[in-house]
Amino acid sequence: MKQKFDVIQSRCVPVKADNIDTDQIIPARFLKETTRDECFYGDNLFCDWRYNADGSPKPGFPLNNPAYSGCILVTGRNFGSGSSREHAAWAIAGYGFRVVVAASFADIHRLNELNNFVLPVSVSEDFLAELHSCIEADPATELRVDLPGECVTNLKTGRSEHFPIGEYKKYCLMNALDDIDFLLSNKNAIEQFESGRKQD
Amino acid sequence: MNTLFDKIWDSHVVASAGGGVSQLYIDRLYCHEATTPQAFEGLRERGIRCLRPERIFCMPDHNTPTHDQDKPIADPVGRAQVDTLERNASEFGLTYFGMNTPDNGVIHVVGPEKGLSLPGMTIVCGDSHTSTHGAMGAVAFGIGTSEVEMVLASQCVLQSKPKSMSIRVEGELGKGVTAKDLALYLMMKISTSGATGYFIEYRGSTIRSLSMEGRLTLSNLCIEMGARGGFIAPDSKTFDYLKGREYAPEGEAWDRAVEYWKTLYSGEDAVFDKELVFDASDVQPMISYGTNPGMSMPIDGRIPADASPKAMEYMGLEPGQSLLGHKVDYVFLGACTNGRIEDFRAFASVVRGRRKAEGVTAWLVPGSWAVKRSIEEEGLDKELAAAGFEIRQPGCSACLAMNDDKIPAGKYAVSTSNRNFEGRQGPGSRTLLASPLTAAAAAVTGVVTDPRELI
Structure with missing residues (x-):
């Protein structure tokens, strides 16, 4: 959903694993839908880790643990690997997450998050390990994500880190603009490019 | 630059x-x-x-x-x-x-x-x-x-x-x-x-x-x-x-x-x-043992001691284990990875003179109707049919199981597809990624087999 992004301060939901692939974020059977209704995908976020086959919640999974709340998902390394399905980003947004913190992201998924106004925040392994420890010890641990300042702070320890975002996407997020607005405003350049090409 | x-x-x-x-x-x-x-x-x-x-x-x-x-x-x-x-x-x-x-x-x-x-x-x-x-x-x-x-x-x-x-x-x-x-x-x-x-x-x-x-x-x-x-x-x-x-x-x-x-x-x-530089002579026939494609090893190797416990639990395997001789329930040949004519030729070359093993369900899915036509022109369909295999109609099929081709929970599939993620080939499915040659070797023996023994 298009929404302006500024500073977010929230508790965190930890899903502590490396290489979480998009098949885990949203299994392929949910790709049959033609809707973009984020709530539908959000209800099925991490479906096979979150629910038993009969639809009952698995008590051990963090999304089912009432101790954890907030709009920040904290994961591990290489988050969102595998399939390009944007349904994964829709599910994350639809659940209510606005920020995903990881040690690294898969390229396609990272861009899918940005295109859905979910902010991927890459932090160092150390920062992430400390954050997971803090959340484990105290689920009320809050994180402050400052997009204008490109800075993330663990409010439990006061530790801060710069995170890379890129000027263009930062501008889009802060102003709730999407890429199509930009591209369509640039149609003359596209036509000029086409007429100037030699090969095809 | x-x-x-x-x-x-x-x-x-x-x-x-x-x-x-x-x-x-x-x-x-x-x-x-x-x-x-x-x-x-x-x-x-x-x-x-x-x-x-x-x-x-x-x-x-x-x-x-x-x-x-x-x-x-x-x-x-x-x-x-x-x-x-x-x-x-x-x-x-x-x-x-x-x-x-x-x-x-x-x-x-x-x-x-x-x-x-x-x-x-x-x-x-x-x-x-x-x-x-x-x-x-x-x-x-x-x-x-x-x-x-x-x-x-x-x-x-x-x-x-x-x-x-x-x-x-x-x-x-x-x-x-x-x-x-x-x-x-x-x-x-x-x-x-x-x-x-x-x-x-x-x-x-x-x-x-x-x-x-x-x-x-x-x-x-x-x-x-x-x-x-x-x-x-x-x-x-x-x-x-x-x-x-x-x-x-x-x-x-x-x-x-x-x-x-x-x-x-x-x-x-x-x-x-x-x-990065690699030497082709270091490459063996490979098979995956875990829940992402990086968790792969030479087919005659042993699962690394530090293999992810979560992956081992999902796959029903143990560190140190060899996969050779491990029972195989399903074989899938196809997908955008290995659904081309050469893949069917390779599969057929291993099957030649042998039959599909009892207890193995094999899905042979061409990547396109053009591939299916080539299979038929070359007579591979008849040859494979005589050995107990059927050529199906084209599609992504069991690679991600969005159609009816789902590997049942707990079953082992040697698959020529691209991903062995949890649930990828159906909820609870256990995928062993491999080449068409290794898939064929599993299909005719019913167990994980080094294809070099059959060619």
């Missing part, structure tokens, strides 16, 4: 969006039914049409059943999605290769075989395995649905330029070692995130000696190392493969195209951001 990747990328930059983001012109957009309905809906909401409909090709492949394609799809949700693609293609004036027509198949098999994917092009699709088309010497990569909408609307995407990586492989692959094994070997070596942020150029004598089918398999799997894409500079094999294909240039246009394609190589002075 001065890499082939730079040449192709830079020649497609329309404008800069600032902050290192480029507006990149796209020569070819492929649309399948699973990742495009919301993009077309977006165009309708904005009240706009496709800027360059002639550059866009649509075909369903993810939901298509592999039996009875002449009948409506039984699953109403899957059927609605396929119908939606057909309606969208018609409404927006796009070429559509419908299910159960001679043109249809898995998008990444059909594009190259029709001559739609050409050297020097930029190619995208809402599908991570779009990297496959890199085998033709194109810059091809997967995108999300929002980006599909961008291309439909403007024939452009906005992308930061990835870094460049050279993967050079020298020497001859051994007996029973295929492009699939090389790809699994590379994943084992550099992990599923080792190429994140990079575009790979595969180079070296081993790569040059691969067939076009082998190159397509290798390029297909670069995403499993996290790469944005991967490609191989075009050469005479590429040109021979393309000549006379339905959408390839003809006559004078062909000559001009080849002249241009011959300029598509990295300069002697090319500088890559990262360079």
Whole structure:
């Protein structure tokens, strides 16, 4: 959903694993839908880790643990690997997450998050390990994500880190603009490019 | 600098969006039914049409059943999605290769075989395995649905330029070692995130000696190392493969195209951001044991002592265990990874003189109707039928189990597909990724078997 992004301060939901692939974020059977209704995908976020086959919640999974709340998902390394399905980003947004913190992201998924106004925040392994420890010890641990300042702070320890975002996407997020607005405003350049090409 | 990747990328930059983001012109957009309905809906909401409909090709492949394609799809949700693609293609004036027509198949098999994917092009699709088309010497990569909408609307995407990586492989692959094994070997070596942020150029004598089918398999799997894409500079094999294909240039246009394609190589002075070198003689037939493709090992190896406990629990395996002799319930030959004619020839070569093992369910799914026709022309269908195998109808099938081809929970499948993620081939399914030769060896013995023993 298009929404302006500024500073977010929230508790965190930890899903502590490396290489979480998009098949885990949203299994392929949910790709049959033609809707973009984020709530539908959000209800099925991490479906096979979150629910038993009969639809009952698995008590051990963090999304089912009432101790954890907030709009920040904290994961591990290489988050969102595998399939390009944007349904994964829709599910994350639809659940209510606005920020995903990881040690690294898969390229396609990272861009899918940005295109859905979910902010991927890459932090160092150390920062992430400390954050997971803090959340484990105290689920009320809050994180402050400052997009204008490109800075993330663990409010439990006061530790801060710069995170890379890129000027263009930062501008889009802060102003709730999407890429199509930009591209369509640039149609003359596209036509000029086409007429100037030699090969095809 | 001065890499082939730079040449192709830079020649497609329309404008800069600032902050290192480029507006990149796209020569070819492929649309399948699973990742495009919301993009077309977006165009309708904005009240706009496709800027360059002639550059866009649509075909369903993810939901298509592999039996009875002449009948409506039984699953109403899957059927609605396929119908939606057909309606969208018609409404927006796009070429559509419908299910159960001679043109249809898995998008990444059909594009190259029709001559739609050409050297020097930029190619995208809402599908991570779009990297496959890199085998033709194109810059091809997967995108999300929002980006599909961008291309439909403007024939452009906005992308930061990835870094460049050279993967050079020298020497001859051994007996029973295929492009699939090389790809699994590379994943084992550099992990599923080792190429994140990079575009790979595969180079070296081993790569040059691969067939076009082998190159397509290798390029297909670069995403499993996290790469944005991967490609191989075009050469005479590429040109021979393309000549006379339905959408390839003809006559004078062909000559001009080849002249241009011959300029598509990295300069002697090319500088890559990262360079890796491997020796083909180190590569063995490979098999995966875990829940991502990097968790792979030589088929006669043992599962590493430090294998992820979560993966071991899901797979029902133990560190230190050998997979040789492990019972196999299902065998899947197909997918955009290994659903081409050469893969069926390889499978049949192992089966020759043997029969399908009792207790093994085998799904042999051609990547396209064109592949199925070749199988029949070469008589492989009859030969395989006599050995207890059936050739099904084309589609993505058990690679991601969006149709009825689901591996049941707890069952082991030796699969020529691309991912062994939890639940990928059906909830609870246990995937062992391998080559068509290894899949055939499992199919005729009923257990994981080193294909070198049978060839």
